[in-house]
Amino acid sequence: MQKQVDILVIGGSAAGIVAATTARAFYPDKEVMIVRKEQDAVVPCGIPYIYGTLKGVDQDIIPTGHITEAGVELMIDEVKSIDKESKTATTSSGTVISWDKLVIATGSVPKVPEWLPGTGLENVFTIPKDSHYLEQVQHALEKSKKVVIIGGGFIGVEIADELSKKGFDITLVELLPHLLQMAFDEELSVRAEEILADEGVKLRLGCKVERIEGDGAVSAVRLEGGEVLEADLVVLSTGYLPNTTLAADAGIKLNELDAIRVDEYMRTEDKDIFAVGDCAEKFSFFTRIVKGLMLASTACSEARIAGMNLYKLSRLRTFGGTMSIFSTAIGGTTFAAAGVTEQVAIERGFDIVSAFAQGIDKHPKSLPNVHSQWVKLIVNRESGLVLGGSVMGGASAGELINVIGVIIENKMTIHEVLTLQFGTHPLLTGPPTGYPLLKAAENVARKLRA
Amino acid sequence: MQKQVDILVIGGSAAGIVAATTARAFYPDKEVMIVRKEQDAVVPCGIPYIYGTLKGVDQDIIPTGHITEAGVELMIDEVKSIDKESKTATTSSGTVISWDKLVIATGSVPKVPEWLPGTGLENVFTIPKDSHYLEQVQHALEKSKKVVIIGGGFIGVEIADELSKKGFDITLVELLPHLLQMAFDEELSVRAEEILADEGVKLRLGCKVERIEGDGAVSAVRLEGGEVLEADLVVLSTGYLPNTTLAADAGIKLNELDAIRVDEYMRTEDKDIFAVGDCAEKFSFFTRIVKGLMLASTACSEARIAGMNLYKLSRLRTFGGTMSIFSTAIGGTTFAAAGVTEQVAIERGFDIVSAFAQGIDKHPKSLPNVHSQWVKLIVNRESGLVLGGSVMGGASAGELINVIGVIIENKMTIHEVLTLQFGTHPLLTGPPTGYPLLKAAENVARKLRA
Structure with a gap:
């Protein structure tokens, strides 16, 4: 045809x-x-x-x-x-x-670690964007109790959080010292780890998997150092x-x-x-x-x-590079970051100043469903430009991180941020006197003056 | 001393x-x-x-x-x-x-209409920022059933919404054709009116109060045209x-x-x-x-x-004028606006193009607690600069309006907005394919091209 x-x-x-x-x-x-x-x-x-x-x-x-x-x-x-x-x-x-x-x-497509023995065993699954395959995972989960998730990026963490609510016995293994370390500053990773641990998820951080074991179907995951994690099902969330x-x-x-x-x-x-x-x-x-x-x-x-x-180039707007805006929710707390993390900023050679502020996401605090809100900003010392920001808070943090994203994309300085006009409302945002994003900006500005 | x-x-x-x-x-x-x-x-x-x-x-x-x-x-x-x-x-x-x-x-301080007879009657209250006075209002409310609120701005509307949940018989009187008309485009006002009416609040729009009546204490509010509203208590929310x-x-x-x-x-x-x-x-x-x-x-x-x-002027940042960012929640729906309304833009002499998009504030739609999200942008035709924006949605709209505020304060064009990078997440925002703010920007851009 x-x-x-x-x-x-x-x-x-x-x-x-x-x-x-x-x-x-x-x-x-x-x-x-x-x-x-x-x-x-x-x-x-x-x-x-x-x-x-x-x-x-x-x-x-x-x-x-x-x-x-x-x-x-x-x-x-x-x-x-x-x-x-x-x-x-x-x-x-x-x-x-x-x-x-x-x-x-x-x-x-999912990245399967080639060096890892046992990835071909039954009930070892990756997470591709394929509805039929994902249905097979679902059927296999229905017959499973002990789940080992290999890889503590977003997919691994979010699946752990979801399955823990369903009563699965979950162990989450991550090679790096912290969960979500590629996306988040340590403060966020540590808090996410606390929440998952409170939910009963067993964390194995800084641990390398040696092999996936089983006879036909998976039965265990062996870590370097000898620990053996029993497993009815393994999720390989080791990137794409x-x-x-x-x-x-x-x-x-x-x-x-x-x-x-x-x-x-x-x-x-x-x-x-x-x-x-x-x-x-x-x-x-x-x-x-x-x-x-x-x-x-x-x-x-x-x-x-x-x-x-497609048909005519326009300087109206080109891409300008990838900003990296990440957001997720773990155990009802939103974690989000835009721009560079502190670690990446330093690795790339930026001289940075960072500061955070802790507040609330509605006001006054006596209202129902008030969530704490923590905001951090990372600023280049010489130029004052905002390079990155993070938020931990309630659901509104998912849009607050986009406020920070627009600030970064516009190449605003911390002093411009300090006097931005933000709308506030008791049921919707932090207080005008203590809007955590502005307080974090103030804390950076104080450090820059010092 | x-x-x-x-x-x-x-x-x-x-x-x-x-x-x-x-x-x-x-x-x-x-x-x-x-x-x-x-x-x-x-x-x-x-x-x-x-x-x-x-x-x-x-x-x-x-x-x-x-x-x-x-x-x-x-x-x-x-x-x-x-x-x-x-x-x-x-x-x-x-x-x-x-x-x-x-x-x-x-x-x-509250503005009391001088021309209005009866404002000195007992149980006629303004809403000053005075805790002792506000306590008196509370005590008087405890003994009241029929409340007439004069003035359909934010204070009047929010008090109506709150009192309606408590079972009061409420009538809200507004001189202008719509509630919140000074702050919001008509689409928002009309929706807010629908929500309040569904809650049982009786609306008298485009109605002028002729006098507040009573013998010592208030007993009624008489409107021009003759309607008489019985009242145990009157709230005067007619500005400051x-x-x-x-x-x-x-x-x-x-x-x-x-x-x-x-x-x-x-x-x-x-x-x-x-x-x-x-x-x-x-x-x-x-x-x-x-x-x-x-x-x-x-x-x-x-x-x-x-x-x-205070002690040394700094060009780091001056004020640059008031942006007007309003947000409120009425019956669980967030209403918010930044910059100019359509009516004000036209009155001031701007040639404008506006468009909206309707979507959802989490995705997919099958998730719990998904709220519709409606976003509108108002753009100056010649420059392409964003002059205003509105949102109706769930609680996250309270921060989404601040995204629009930062866009306006940075004097971004609609084409710059169209390709901004926004973080999205199922539990926190609209979908990346149909993020309502970007869809609204696209709809404006299409009109500009046409």
Whole structure:
């Protein structure tokens, strides 16, 4: 079968959908098609909640309504090859699709540690963005009691938090000294560890797994040093790799992390081929150092840039580098960070000053459901520019971190932050006299003056 | 008695406290004293919640701990006169306080409509920031059933919402066609009206009160057109006036709204006398037009500016005009706005484009406690600059409006907004593919292209 479209998007998760709908919005006379393998695409960051708060995989599906309402055609098939010269893509069903502009949004796949014996045993699962596979995990969990989670990043921590509510016996193993250490300052990691420990999750921090053991099915996880953790089921949450085999096979250039190389407008070397999301190269907003970061929010921002610039470049806005805004909730407390962590700032060579403030997220304190709110800011000493910030608090911290993100993206100094005007309300925010973000800014400014 | 301090702050509500503590933070070698009338100052924006969610006035008190911990002296007394020449203030107890720098933070007092007969009747109350008076209101409410609230601004609406939960029979009378019309676009006002009406609050919009009636105590409120509303108690929430008699008596210049005239650094004409908060002049961030706005958050921002600039001016940050960020919650829905409303933008002469987007505040929609989230942006057509924004949503909208505030204060264009990087998380925010703020920006950008 032959098919012809103006804009072809390969991959229909967050980045692919946003690239396609943005393209339709900015080039309404163009035909846009998404090709993806599955009818139903899971919400990637919602996956941990399938196993606790939600009732199953079918509750964690990205609605297709937005796609079709935007006038984007959705084809369920798998692209097996791309030909840059003839500007075509061929699917597993044999359909040849001609395109004028191509957006690659093939995402990422779980990274399985090759050196680790036993990953092929039954009931050892990764967490791919694949609804059928995730359903198998669910069925296996129903028959399990003892779960060992290997990898204390967001997926590992969130699954531990969700499963602990369901009464599983959980051990979480992390190679680094702290959970979430790549994303968060130590204060946040330590608090997250306390919360999980209080929930009964057994933590093994700074521990390397030696092997996964079992006869057919998994029965245990052996750590270096000899500890053996009994396990009915193992979750391998040890990161993701860009899914770029298709692109590489087509001769599209990858970077040293196997991500598709892109320019400021998310274009590959071929100006008609764009790449966005987990499969596309990331570089730091602060240093332009290439990063391995994968975030749906970053992916969607890249997808908007690509969608706007498909047919004509515009200086209205380029990408400017990845900011890294992370947020999660563990045991009802929100943890969030934007920009660089202290450790990364120092490693990169920044002379920094940081300070925090502790307050409340509603006011006065006598109101119901008041949560403590802790805000920290990291500032470059010489320029006064805000490089990073963190929040621990109630649910509103999920948007408060975006306040900090906008501050960083605008390259504001700490003194500009100090006198920003923030709206406050008893039921919604900290008090105007002690808004923790402003108090943290004040504490940084005092240190800078000292 | 004689007393000598470096920095004297008159008034110890939000602005006074922040001016004093900021002064201590930036000039740690200076002695700072606050003089205020009451030992316990109420949280101004918390007042409506005294009559519902909170258990009484004593639960709505600004903690004094922050004041004394910051090294600020707190004197309970009332300043009766200021002498600019001798740089002294005299209190009602006869103490004469010498100061080097003076900050006037005397706040505001309720505006009682002079033309309205019956405001002196028993059980007709205003809402001043006075804990003893507010306790009297509480006692009177305990003996009341039928309450008429005159004035549909924030105080009137919030008191109506709180009292309705307690089973009072409430009528809310507003002269303008809509509630909260000075702060919000019509979409928000209409939704707020629906919520209050669903709660059983009787609304009389576009209605003028002719007189308050009663024999000794209030018994009814008569509207123009003849309707008579029975009333055991009347709340007059018809706005506030700057409390500037003390300043005027001292020969300090006021503006046409009776607010103390100040420069970019919150200084009066006398460079050793500053004014901040409700008693100080406000001008618009967008037009520099003088405004009558009174907000605790604005007051605190002014107080920080004053505190930083007491002894030496710094271009690190001046005030730049009042942004107007409003937020409230009515019946569990958050309403918030930043910058100009559509109506004000048009009145001022801006050619604007606006658009909204409707989404959710957590994702996927199948999660518990998901609230709809509606975001609107108002943009100047020629420059593309964001002039205003509104949100209706769950509790996180209280911080989301501050994201929009920072966008406006940074003079960002809609295209810059469109590609901002926002952190998202299932339990905390809308989805990365359909973050309502970005979708609203996209809808504005589409209109601009069309």
